[in-house]
Amino acid sequence: MSLTRTQRLRQALAGERALMAPGVVDAMYARLVSEAGFQAMYMTGAGTSATRLGYPDVGLLTMTEMVDNATRIADASDVPLIADADNGFGGPLNVRRAIQLYERGGVAAVHLEDQVLPKRCGHLAGKQLISAEDMVAKVKAAVDARIDENFVVIARTDALALHGRNAAFDRAEMYREAGADVIFVESPGPDDLPHIAPRFPGIPLLYNMATSGKTPFLTRSEIEALGFKLIIYPNWLLLSACEAARKTLEVLKTEETIASIAPNVMNFKEFFDMARMPEIQELEARYGTPEENRTTY
Numbered sequence: 117m118s119l120t121r122t123q124r125l126r127q128a129l130a131g132e133r134a135l136m137a138p139g140v141v142d143a144m145y146a147r148l149v150s151e152a153g154f155q156a157m158y159m160t161g162a163g164t165s166a167t168r169l170g171y172p173d174v175g176l177l178t179m180t181e182m183v184d185n186a187t188r189i190a191d192a193s194d195v196p197l198i199a200d201a202d203n204g205f206g207g208p209l210n211v212r213r214a215i216q217l218y219e220r221g222g223v224a225a226v227h228l229e230d231q232v233l234p235k236r237c238g239h240l241a242g243k244q245l246i247s248a249e250d251m252v253a254k255v256k257a258a259v260d261a262r263i264d265e266n267f268v269v270i271a272r273t274d275a276l277a278l279h280g281r282n283a284a285f286d287r288a289e290m291y292r293e294a295g296a297d298v299i300f301v302e303s304p305g306p307d308d309l310p311h312i313a314p315r316f317p318g319i320p321l322l323y324n325m326a327t328s329g330k331t332p333f334l335t336r337s338e339i340e341a342l343g344f345k346l347i348i349y350p351n352w353l354l355l356s357a358c359e360a361a362r363k364t365l366e367v368l369k370t371e372e373t374i375a376s377i378a379p380n381v382m383n384f385k386e387f388f389d390m391a392r393m394p395e396i397q398e399l400e401a402r403y404g405t406p407e408e409n410r411t412t413y
């Protein structure tokens with residue numbers, strides 16, 4: 117029998133190499149990541165906020181909006197999805213409901229952070245934290261709420277930027293004792309990185325390859341050598357696409373034709389194939405759509 121997504125995620129986290137999870141914001145990016153053959157993907161809250169609302173990552177998205185987005189992403193492939201669950205959208209009871217809905221939606225892992233509500237991107241200034249004890253209660257609620265024991269609960273602390281290394285590590289230790297499966301110390305700089313793994317033996321650590329540049333752009337092997345097991349790349353696909361879209365818009369505005377862009381974009385067939393056209397064609401055949409009405413190019 118094939119392994120479930122959560123089992124595959126657990127297996128990958130226990131493997132030799134660090135697991136790379138490119139960031140996605142919708143089903144289309146999920147298709148791209150799946151096509152590219154990655155073993156995991158990550159739903160970025162920052163990217164979800166930008167694409168769903170056109171606003172930055174300042175905690176405006178509601179829990180149901182985040183769950184809805186995660187569910188659509190999870191539905192688009194069989195690749196284990198790690199999803200941003202911000203601060204759990206409230207207290208421990210909100211966390212409990214959020215975990216139930218994320219899990220039901222096919223998500224394999226979430227990360228929860230110790231910021232107040234509303235939260236903001238961990239790489240921005242002006243963050244505020246809840247107490248470590250309040251966060252411990254949320255981690256416990258998350259662990260208790262999961263039905264599938266392989267669903268992964270990742271605890272993130274945002275304390276490093278505000279209170280320094282010791283405070284951040286103390287918090288992370290408390291979250292680990294509360295049952296977190298993975299530890300995520302947010303926005304470490306180059307000086308902090310070598311201190312994290314020696315302090316947390318035996319538990320997988322997450323490396324957030326954010327685009328802010330605060331955490332260095334290391335290679336997978338360099339990150340592995342520092343003792344991290346999971347690498348998320350939150351907004352890189354989105355930012356690549358935004359830059360390409362801007363260029364297309366510039367050309368369209370000045371040249372008033374798409375002709376010079378056309379040879380450089382993904383072609384029509386590739387685009388539909390990425391969106392599972394072969395599956396649709398197979399289903400049409402199976403359910404008796406007359407040949408002349410089947411979807412073809």
Ligand SMILES: C[C@](O)(C(=O)O)[C@H](CC(=O)O)C(=O)O
Binds near residue numbers: 160200237238327351
């Ligand atoms: C990981 C993160 O929470 C996200 O929403 O993807 C962000 C990433 C980012 O804004 O680049 C973060 O707070 O680090």
